[in-house]
Amino acid sequence: MNIIRKNIFLLLTVFTVLIAIMPLFNQGLFPMHDDEQVGRLFELNYNLESLHIPPRISQNLGFGYGYPFFNFYPSFIYYVAEIFVLLGFSYIVSIKIMIAIGFILAAVFMYLFSKQYIGELGALVAAVLYTYAPYHSVDVYVRGALPEFFSFVFIPAIFWVMHRLSKEASIGNIIMLGIFGACLMLTHNLVMLMTIPFAFAYFLLTIYKNKNWKNYFSSLLLGGVIALLVSAYFWIPAILENKYTMVNLLTKELADYKLHFVSAPQFLHSPWGYGGSILGPMDGMSLEIGKIHLTLVAIVILVYFISFIRKKIKNSGVLILFTFLFILSVFLQSYYSQFIWDNLKALSYIQFPWRFMLFAVFTSSFVGGYLFLFRFDQRLKYILAVIIISACLIFYGQNFQPSSYLNVSDGYYTNLGVIRWKTSAMAFEYVPAGIATKKSQLNTTIVDITEEQIAKGIARPLDPGITINTLEDRPQYKKFEYSAVEDGKIQVNTFTFPGWETYLNGNEIGYNDMNKLRLITVDVPRGKGIVELKLTDTNIRKIANILSGIGIILVLILLPFYNRKLKYEKIK
Numbered sequence: 001m002n003i004i005r006k007n008i009f010l011l012l013t014v015f016t017v018l019i020a021i022m023p024l025f026n027q028g029l030f031p032m033h034d035d036e037q038v039g040r041l042f043e044l045n046y047n048l049e050s051l052h053i054p055p056r057i058s059q060n061l062g063f064g065y066g067y068p069f070f071n072f073y074p075s076f077i078y079y080v081a082e083i084f085v086l087l088g089f090s091y092i093v094s095i096k097i098m099i100a101i102g103f104i105l106a107a108v109f110m111y112l113f114s115k116q117y118i119g120e121l122g123a124l125v126a127a128v129l130y131t132y133a134p135y136h137s138v139d140v141y142v143r144g145a146l147p148e149f150f151s152f153v154f155i156p157a158i159f160w161v162m163h164r165l166s167k168e169a170s171i172g173n174i175i176m177l178g179i180f181g182a183c184l185m186l187t188h189n190l191v192m193l194m195t196i197p198f199a200f201a202y203f204l205l206t207i208y209k210n211k212n213w214k215n216y217f218s219s220l221l222l223g224g225v226i227a228l229l230v231s232a233y234f235w236i237p238a239i240l241e242n243k244y245t246m247v248n249l250l251t252k253e254l255a256d257y258k259l260h261f262v263s264a265p266q267f268l269h270s271p272w273g274y275g276g277s278i279l280g281p282m283d284g285m286s287l288e289i290g291k292i293h294l295t296l297v298a299i300v301i302l303v304y305f306i307s308f309i310r311k312k313i314k315n316s317g318v319l320i321l322f323t324f325l326f327i328l329s330v331f332l333q334s335y336y337s338q339f340i341w342d343n344l345k346a347l348s349y350i351q352f353p354w355r356f357m358l359f360a361v362f363t364s365s366f367v368g369g370y371l372f373l374f375r376f377d378q379r380l381k382y383i384l385a386v387i388i389i390s391a392c393l394i395f396y397g398q399n400f401q402p403s404s405y406l407n408v409s410d411g412y413y414t415n416l417g418v419i420r421w422k423t424s425a426m427a428f429e430y431v432p433a434g435i436a437t438k439k440s441q442l443n444t445t446i447v448d449i450t451e452e453q454i455a456k457g458i459a460r461p462l463d464p465g466i467t468i469n470t471l472e473d474r475p476q477y478k479k480f481e482y483s484a485v486e487d488g489k490i491q492v493n494t495f496t497f498p499g500w501e502t503y504l505n506g507n508e509i510g511y512n513d514m515n516k517l518r519l520i521t522v523d524v525p526r527g528k529g530i531v532e533l534k535l536t537d538t539n540i541r542k543i544a545n546i547l548s549g550i551g552i553i554l555v556l557i558l559l560p561f562y563n564r565k566l567k568y569e570k571i572k
Contacts, residue, residue, distance in 0.1 A: 032141070056070055102149055178222075492511075
């Protein structure tokens, strides 16, 4: 009972999440913009069963031609869901459990971070505001942008550990910072990029009165190094090898940032909907920060200003910082910030300015909870907290539901024909550069392929008199035997990508990929033979894998010293 009483506010935080996750208890799944999630989980599971570790190639995505999806797309959420697949749950249920975990952990870490500054009651309110922000629901029940949704977990987690390090540098806190940083990188590398300047601003605040700030900085640096090392197997190839794909096309058409700025009135009121983001203020989905959030921010600023005038407030640096970061995150979403986007080309990879809504939600939730740090009657604080939480559950809670439900099973998403056509057509940015393209009805660039042209079998002969028999067909390894009456060519149903090597009867041979779909094509002599394709690691991937191995070993070496403290003067 003492444990329950001691953690009652944390338990209440978890309990308030129930309304957000209730729709997950329905059978089947629900429609979403990114309707590829179950198919991607199926592909990850197949890679692991095929011992393709770490996964690079998806066997069936990319129209069945061996798409390097996992080489470029952060896949942490699929690993979380895979745990439940291995426990015997269906793919759909595993995705739902992952979503529920994401909601719960986001609330818990928001509570833990906020508690350090604004106490248990304020932290409870901040966590509820964070959970029920409209954009949190948009990410799940509208967009289906589950990697971005799961980044809601690691943003407050990183700030929480940074605060712990500023008070007490310990090996455990350094390890946690490294793990959380790596998890965010592997969850959504673009959100990780966006988090860095916000975390740096927080770092500047936490060293303001720290006389021994160099030790604190060293602890953060070591945690950052661990994060980069552990996740290196992903982010290094993702950066250095994307030139072999047509991924840059994303920033030039539908994902061009110029099309996705938020109009000022939308921050206050944006009707709920299940459509998409378009140019102008008539988006089909809500881009509202939240009326309760904005009201509380305004009240806190007003009360702070009055308290400041009366000189009745101290140590308000964190409030000032988070208010500034809130304003900054709103500004970066607005049309008024386009000059920044135009001059900082790296921002174009973020694609949607409204991604900064993540930080508008994070900062406004914290500022809203800060209200309970001001001095007024304790009973009134509890009454006010109940009113705010109830308002969030009533007015925001109704948005946490899908447009409808699909009474479907795993087979609806994992059918190979569906994955190779419907799912592949939704996201194809990692197909080889130079592949044949055409314009869609929306005047966007798509792969010049029809459903009849998706991969069928391991390979096909390009000349008559050649027969093929499949011996092994895995994402990273292909093997088939052939019989040819004359010299000829065989086109393997695999996209060209650095690292593929081809062998004929055990001897390495070259291959040609100068064809419409950039498929690997080999010359074979008359007679019978064995053709093999092996995906080997490029030097870039080898180095990246080694660095991740070093990062994991470093964590294992440090674990026995988890509780050891690195002493230095605390922040006053």
